[in-house]
Amino acid sequence: MNTKVSQPSPTTNLLEVKDLRVYYETPGGDILAVDSIDFELKEGETLGLVGESGCGKSTAAMGILQLVQPPGRIVSGEVRLQGKDLLTLSEGKMRQLRWSKLALIPQGAMNSLNPTMRIYRQIQDVILTHQTTGSDKLSADQIKNRILELLRMVGLPERIYQMYPHELSGGMKQRVCIAMAIALNPSLIIADESTSALDVVVQRVVAQTILRVKQMLGVSMIIIGHDMGLMAQIVDRIAVMYAGKIVEIAAVRDIFNNPSHPYTQLLIESIPSLKEQKPLKVTEGLTHDPRHPPPGCIFQLRCPIVTDQCRSIAPKAHLIRVEQSVACHAYENTDVARTV
Amino acid sequence: MTGKLDDRITFLGRKLGVFLLTVWTSATLIFIIPRLAPGDPIAAMIARMSQQSGYVENADKIIEGWRERFGLNDPPSIQYVRYLGNLFHFDLGYSMASFPATVSVMIGRALPWTVGLSLVSILATFLIGNFVGALLAWQKTPRWIKLCIPPTMIFTSIPGMLAAVALLYIFSFQLHRWLGLSAPLFPLRGAYGRGLEPGVSWPFILSVIHHGILPVTSIVLVRFGYWALGMRGMMITVEGEDYMHLARAKGLRPFYILYHYMIRNAILPQITGLALSLGTMVGGQVLVEIIFSYPGMGTLIYTAVRNQDFPVIQGATFIIIVGTATAVLLIDLLYPLIDPRISHQGK
Numbered sequence: 253m254n255t256k257v258s259q260p261s262p263t264t265n266l267l268e269v270k271d272l273r274v275y276y277e278t279p280g281g282d283i284l285a286v287d288s289i290d291f292e293l294k295e296g297e298t299l300g301l302v303g304e305s306g307c308g309k310s311t312a313a314m315g316i317l318q319l320v321q322p323p324g325r326i327v328s329g330e331v332r333l334q335g336k337d338l339l340t341l342s343e344g345k346m347r348q349l350r351w352s353k354l355a356l357i358p359q360g361a362m363n364s365l366n367p368t369m370r371i372y373r374q375i376q377d378v379i380l381t382h383q384t385t386g387s388d389k390l391s392a393d394q395i396k397n398r399i400l401e402l403l404r405m406v407g408l409p410e411r412i413y414q415m416y417p418h419e420l421s422g423g424m425k426q427r428v429c430i431a432m433a434i435a436l437n438p439s440l441i442i443a444d445e446s447t448s449a450l451d452v453v454v455q456r457v458v459a460q461t462i463l464r465v466k467q468m469l470g471v472s473m474i475i476i477g478h479d480m481g482l483m484a485q486i487v488d489r490i491a492v493m494y495a496g497k498i499v500e501i502a503a504v505r506d507i508f509n510n511p512s513h514p515y516t517q518l519l520i521e522s523i524p525s526l527k528e529q530k531p532l533k534v535t536e537g538l539t540h541d542p543r544h545p546p547p548g549c550i551f552q553l554r555c556p557i558v559t560d561q562c563r564s565i566a567p568k569a570h571l572i573r574v575e576q577s578v579a580c581h582a583y584e585n586t587d588v589a590r591t592v
Numbered sequence: 593m594t595g596k597l598d599d600r601i602t603f604l605g606r607k608l609g610v611f612l613l614t615v616w617t618s619a620t621l622i623f624i625i626p627r628l629a630p631g632d633p634i635a636a637m638i639a640r641m642s643q644q645s646g647y648v649e650n651a652d653k654i655i656e657g658w659r660e661r662f663g664l665n666d667p668p669s670i671q672y673v674r675y676l677g678n679l680f681h682f683d684l685g686y687s688m689a690s691f692p693a694t695v696s697v698m699i700g701r702a703l704p705w706t707v708g709l710s711l712v713s714i715l716a717t718f719l720i721g722n723f724v725g726a727l728l729a730w731q732k733t734p735r736w737i738k739l740c741i742p743p744t745m746i747f748t749s750i751p752g753m754l755a756a757v758a759l760l761y762i763f764s765f766q767l768h769r770w771l772g773l774s775a776p777l778f779p780l781r782g783a784y785g786r787g788l789e790p791g792v793s794w795p796f797i798l799s800v801i802h803h804g805i806l807p808v809t810s811i812v813l814v815r816f817g818y819w820a821l822g823m824r825g826m827m828i829t830v831e832g833e834d835y836m837h838l839a840r841a842k843g844l845r846p847f848y849i850l851y852h853y854m855i856r857n858a859i860l861p862q863i864t865g866l867a868l869s870l871g872t873m874v875g876g877q878v879l880v881e882i883i884f885s886y887p888g889m890g891t892l893i894y895t896a897v898r899n900q901d902f903p904v905i906q907g908a909t910f911i912i913i914v915g916t917a918t919a920v921l922l923i924d925l926l927y928p929l930i931d932p933r934i935s936h937q938g939k
Binding site for chain 1: 931
C-alpha cells in the first residue's frame with residue numbers, strides 16, 4: 253500500500269465528481285441508479301468502488317465516461333477531469349478526450365472485442381482515430397511496433413497480433429483489453445469488474461497485470477468490483493456504494509480494520525475466511541424499491557442499528573478520521589473538524 | 593501447417609460430397625415425379641395436333657414411333673441409368689414441343705437472361721435493404737430519414753407480379769401520354785430492342801439496361817423490406833453487445849463504428865440469407881419474367897409446363913437445382929472469409 257494515502261494529500265485532484273445523478277427511466281418511475289455521489293481521485297491514486305450487484309457502481313462509471321445509454325440519463329452533476337467538466341463538453345470534444353485521457357477496461361471481457369476484427373486492428377483503430385494530424389503521426393511500422401510493445405507489456409505473445417478474439421482465452425482477451433486501455437497513455441483508467449468473469453488463477457494474473465501496468469505508467473485508476481480480497485491488494489482507497497449512494501470512503505486499511513458504516517461492516521464480515529468456518533451472516537431485509545427510496549437513510553431497511561432518526565432524516569457524510577468519511581447517524585458526534 | 597491444409601481438404605471434400613448428393617437426389621426425384629403424373633406427353637401432343645388439323649393419320653404409329661425414339665418403352669431402371677448417364681455430360685435430350693431443338697440449347701439461350709436479371713436484382717435488393725435497415729437502427733440517423741423509410745415498405749406486402757403489372761402500366765402505358773411524349777418511357781416487353789444483334793456493342797448493352805430497369809425495380813421494391821427489417825433487428829442486437837460499448841468508449845468516429853463494428857457484425861446472418869436467395873437465382877423470377885415477356889428460364893419453364901414438354905421441364909429443373917447447390921457451395925466456401933469464427937476445421 254502506498255504511503256501517500258495516509259497522509260493528507262498534497263497532490264492535485266485528477267478527477268472530481270460532484271453530485272452525480274444517473275437515473276434510468278422506467279414506466280413505473282425513474283430508477284435512481286446513481287443518486288448524488290461525490291468523490292475525488294488524486295493523481296496516481298487508485299480508488300476501489302465496491303458494493304453489491306445493482307448498487308450503481310457500473311452506472312457511476314458510465315456516468316463518468318459519459319457512456320450512459322438510454323433509457324439511462326445523467327440528471328445532474330459535475331465530472332471534472334483535470335478541471336474540465338466533461339458534462340458540458342460537446343460530443344466531438346468528448347470523443348477526442350475519450351481513450352486519450354479516459355480509458356476503460358470493460359466488464360464483459362469475453363464479448364468486448366469485435367469478433368470480426370483481428371486483435372491488432374482493434375488496437376490500431378484507437379491509435380489512428382486519436383492521432384492528431386501533423387508531425388507526431390506514426391508510420392505503419394511504428395504503429396505495429398507500438399502494438400507489439402503493448403502486447404508484451406501485458407504479457408501476451410506476439411502471435412496474438414494477427415489473431416481473432418475467438419482464438420483467445422478469456423484471460424488473454426482481458427489482457428488485450430488492458431493493452432488497449434494503455435495504448436494512448438491515458439490519465440485515468442476505469443476497470444469495470446474486469447476480473448469478474450474469470451477463474452481465480454486467471455483473475456490473479458489479470459490483477460497482477462493491472463497492477464504492473466499501473467506501476468509502470470503511474471496512471472490513476474478506478475477499479476470497480478466486489479472481490480474485497482483483490483481490492484485489498486490493488487487499491488489505495490475504497491468507496492463503498494449502496495443503492496446509488498456512497499456510504500463510506502476510506503483508505504483501504506481503515507476499511508478493513510475499522511469498517512464504520514453498518515453496511516461496510518456487513519460487507520467485510522461476509523468475506524469468507526479459510527482459517528475458520530464462521531456461520532454465514534444472513535442479510536436481513538430487502539433493499540428498497542430503487543424507484544422510491546424511503547425518506548431518511550437508504551440503508552434503514554437492512555440496518556442492524558437502525559433508529560427512528562434514520563427513518564426520517566438522511567445522514568450527512570461524517571469525517572470520522574482523516575480521509576474516512578461515513579454517511580451514518582451513528583457517527584454524528586465523532587466528526588473531526590474538516591481540515592480541507 | 594499441414595494439419596491446417598488437411599483440414600481444409602477434408603472440409604472441401606465434405607462440402608463437395610454434400611453438393612454431389614444433392615444433385616443426385618434431385619436428379620432422381622426429377623426422374624420419378626413426372627412419371628407419376630397422369631397424362632402421356634406424346635398422346636397430349638398428338639391430341640393438340642389433331643385439334644389444330646382436325647385429324648392425324650396413323651396416330652398410334654406416330655405415338656409408338658416417338659415412344660421408341662424417346663426410349664419410353666424400356667424398363668424404368670434402364671431409362672434411369674441412361675438418364676443419369678446423359679445428365680453427366682449435360683445431354684438433356686430433345687424438346688418435345690419444339691423438336692428438334694435440344695434442351696441444352698434452349699436452356700443455354702434462356703439462362704444468361706435469367707441469371708443477369710436475378711443477379712442484379714438480388715444484389716440491388718440486398719444492398720438497398722441492408723443499407724435501409726442499418727439506417728433505421730442507427731442511433732445517429734437523422735429523424736426525417738427514420739420517418740420516411742417505413743412507408744416505402746408498403747410495397748413489401750404487395751405480391752411481386754402486381755408490382756410488376758403496376759410498374760408496367762404506369763411507365764410503359766400511361767406516363768408518356770400524360771407527359772405528352774410519343775414513346776413509352778420504358779419498353780413493354782422483351783430483354784432488348786427488336787432488330788438489335790446480341791453482342792458486345794453499346795446500343796445493345798444500353799438496350800438491355802433499358803429493358804431491365806422495370807423488371808429489376810419490381811423485384812427490388814417488393815423484396816428490400818424483408819432485408820431492411822432483418823437488418824434492423826440484427827443491428828439492434830449488435831447495438832447491445834459489449835464490444836459496441838467499448839467502441840464508444842474508445843472514441844472512434846461514428847461512421848467507423850457504424851461500418852466496422854455494427855454493420856460488419858449485423859450482416860453475418862444476412863449473408864446466409866443472401867446465399868439462399870442467390871440459390872433462387874436461376875428459377876426464382878418466373879412470374880416477373882412472364883409479365884415482362886423476358887426470354888429467361890421462367891418463361892421457358894412456363895411454356896414447357898403448358899406444353900407438357902417433359903425433357904425441358906426436367907432439364908430446366910435440373911439446372912435450377914444445380915445452380916442452387918452451386919450457390920450454396922460457393923457461399924459455404926466464402927463464409928469463413930466474412931466470419932472468422934467459422935473456419936474450415938471440421939467440428
